[in-house]
Amino acid sequence: MPSQSALYAIADIRAVEQTCLATLSEGTLMQRAGKAAAECALGLLPNASSRVLAVAGPGNNGGDVIEAARLLAEHGLDVTLWLCADRSSLPADAARMLENARSSPLNIVETPSALPDNMEGWNLVIDGLFGIGLTRPLKGLYGTLAEWINALSCPVLALDVPSGLDADTGAIVGEDGIAIRASHTITFIADKPGLHTLHGRDYAGHVHVASLDIDTNLFPPACAHLNSVSAFSAFLKKRPHNSHKGSFGDVIVAGGAPGMAGAPILAARAAAKCGAGRVYAAFIGDPPAYDSAQPELMCRAAPSMDFSTGAVVAGPGMGTSREAHDVLAAILHASSPLVLDADALNLIAAEPGLQARLAELTAPTVMTPHPLEAARLLQSSTADVQSDRLHSARALAQRFHAVVILKGSGSVIARPDGEAAINTTGNPALATAGTGDVLAGICGALLAQGFPAWQAALAATWLHGHAADTLVQQGIGPIGLTASELIPAVRTLLNQLTEAHAGNHIPH
Numbered sequence: 343m344p345s346q347s348a349l350y351a352i353a354d355i356r357a358v359e360q361t362c363l364a365t366l367s368e369g370t371l372m373q374r375a376g377k378a379a380a381e382c383a384l385g386l387l388p389n390a391s392s393r394v395l396a397v398a399g400p401g402n403n404g405g406d407v408i409e410a411a412r413l414l415a416e417h418g419l420d421v422t423l424w425l426c427a428d429r430s431s432l433p434a435d436a437a438r439m440l441e442n443a444r445s446s447p448l449n450i451v452e453t454p455s456a457l458p459d460n461m462e463g464w465n466l467v468i469d470g471l472f473g474i475g476l477t478r479p480l481k482g483l484y485g486t487l488a489e490w491i492n493a494l495s496c497p498v499l500a501l502d503v504p505s506g507l508d509a510d511t512g513a514i515v516g517e518d519g520i521a522i523r524a525s526h527t528i529t530f531i532a533d534k535p536g537l538h539t540l541h542g543r544d545y546a547g548h549v550h551v552a553s554l555d556i557d558t559n560l561f562p563p564a565c566a567h568l569n570s571v572s573a574f575s576a577f578l579k580k581r582p583h584n585s586h587k588g589s590f591g592d593v594i595v596a597g598g599a600p601g602m603a604g605a606p607i608l609a610a611r612a613a614a615k616c617g618a619g620r621v622y623a624a625f626i627g628d629p630p631a632y633d634s635a636q637p638e639l640m641c642r643a644a645p646s647m648d649f650s651t652g653a654v655v656a657g658p659g660m661g662t663s664r665e666a667h668d669v670l671a672a673i674l675h676a677s678s679p680l681v682l683d684a685d686a687l688n689l690i691a692a693e694p695g696l697q698a699r700l701a702e703l704t705a706p707t708v709m710t711p712h713p714l715e716a717a718r719l720l721q722s723s724t725a726d727v728q729s730d731r732l733h734s735a736r737a738l739a740q741r742f743h744a745v746v747i748l749k750g751s752g753s754v755i756a757r758p759d760g761e762a763a764i765n766t767t768g769n770p771a772l773a774t775a776g777t778g779d780v781l782a783g784i785c786g787a788l789l790a791q792g793f794p795a796w797q798a799a800l801a802a803t804w805l806h807g808h809a810a811d812t813l814v815q816q817g818i819g820p821i822g823l824t825a826s827e828l829i830p831a832v833r834t835l836l837n838q839l840t841e842a843h844a845g846n847h848i849p850h
């Protein structure tokens with residue numbers, strides 16, 4: 343089995359599946375999938391007399407659920423199978439599973455013409471309508487069934503992919519399409535990107551991978567990975583006693599047009615609490631004398647700053663004025679480790695001269711667009727960006743020669759060589775003003791402490807999301823979590839991770 347964090351595109355899964363089908367006896371893979379699904383279902387059921395509704399579609403995803411339903415019925419559960427397809431046109435393996443099921447205690451209802459009025463009484467629904475063979479939106483009976491299932495209060499286990507969801511992108515198929523909202527998904531052969539980004543997290547729920555005992559050697563390289571601590575932990579360093587404020591780098595946050603002074607302050611506070619030795623907040627508008635809540639920050643006028651002395655976070659509340667443009671041009675000429683956020687991205691999107699300079703930079707550079715900023719940079723629409731987030735993040739990384747964090751549910755981190763990761767932490771509490779400034783500040787602090795751009799982006803995204811998850815568990819959110827509250831939680835996590843993962847060697 344490939345590593346737990348590896349993600350595979352549908353085309354790669356198909357290739358692996360075809361090779362396996364050629365060497366295994368007929369129905370073997372489907373039997374393995376059905377068995378894994380039945381075991382997963384058992385773990386979700388309250389007792390031995392639970393009532394299960396299994397829905398089967400016209401393809402092999404239907405075959406998987408027929409086999410799972412048979413096994414559960416033979417286990418003694420009260421299982422009803424709705425076969426939402428014409429029996430005579432099922433693919434061979436699925437037809438075989440149906441034949442096997444006929445002699446089991448499974449209650450089979452073929453092509454149900456109407457849905458039952460009674461929505462209560464099911465302990466679990468298993469979704470085997472469509473898997474990776476989905477080619478068009480759910481319509482007619484399938485659409486109605488998805489709506490009906492989504493209104494139930496019991497757990498829903500999706501087999502391979504929640505029906506209606508694109509396993510590559512996490513998009514719901516069709517303009518007004520619908521997908522089954524699962525509480526759990528058991529996905530076969532290997533994990534898939536669409537279960538973790540865009541609508542993926544909302545529709546797939548908890549994802550479990552069943553590898554079906556396929557030989558690891560049959561897998562091509564993964565198309566992306568899930569972000570995890572192990573991807574950046576090598577750069578978590580214990581601090582030597584003999585260190586001083588110069589040992590951990592400077593961060594200069596540049597932004598703060600008139601009326602927008604809070605944004606750079608948030609980023610600067612985050613940078614200070616994530617371990618930068620010294621932090622400057624540089625303002626396009628008049629700088630405040632100091633930050634009374636965090637007087638360690640040094641507040642300056644941006645046009646007079648030297649941006650070559652530390653890692654720079656450009657953009658929070660920067661505005662797009664002529665002054666902002668000139669400050670950004672000076673930043674790009676300083677060639678420092680760089681985080682580009684918010685209006686810095688908008689300025690770059692609007693000006694080819696800045697784009698050309700950015701593409702020339704060799705210092706570590708991280709860009710942190712949300713989908714609208716990404717659309718401006720790619721000269722496309724937000725809908726286009728979101729329709730394939732992995733592709734969009736990679737396109738940005740290649741075009742601007744930078745590591746890109748495309749924010750949103752399941753943030754995508756991509757680098758110019760095409761390597762990409764999907765973040766697994768975070769929750770809707772982060773959908774509030776200022777959280778992006780905090781992310782940029784964390785990233786800047788890690789760059790200042792010597793993280794390469796890729797690991798800084800992975801670590802910042804993971805920490806930012808995990809801090810929000812921790813706060814929500816404590817009841818601080820999702821409603822009303824503020825960006826300021828994230829900052830001390832990120833600091834705690836960063837210290838805990840460093841304590842747990844850092845080696846004893848002295849960094850220098």
Ligand SMILES: NC(=O)C1=CN([C@@H]2O[C@H](COP(=O)(O)OP(=O)(O)OC[C@H]3O[C@@H](n4cnc5c(N)ncnc54)[C@H](O)[C@@H]3O)[C@@H](O)[C@H]2O)[C@@H](O)CC1
Binds near residue numbers: 363375399474477503
């Ligand atoms: N072939 C095998 O032996 C295995 C298949 N597996 C399962 O098979 C699935 C893939 O099977 P298939 O390729 O048959 O694909 P699906 O079962 O996802 O469905 C494909 C069928 O549905 C039709 N279809 C697609 N979208 C539709 C829509 N919106 N409305 C109505 N009909 C639609 C297609 O024309 C095709 O007949 C995987 O997701 C996985 O669950 C796994 O069991 C592993 C082994």
Ligand SMILES: [K+]
Binds near residue numbers: 403469500504
């Ligand atoms: K499914």
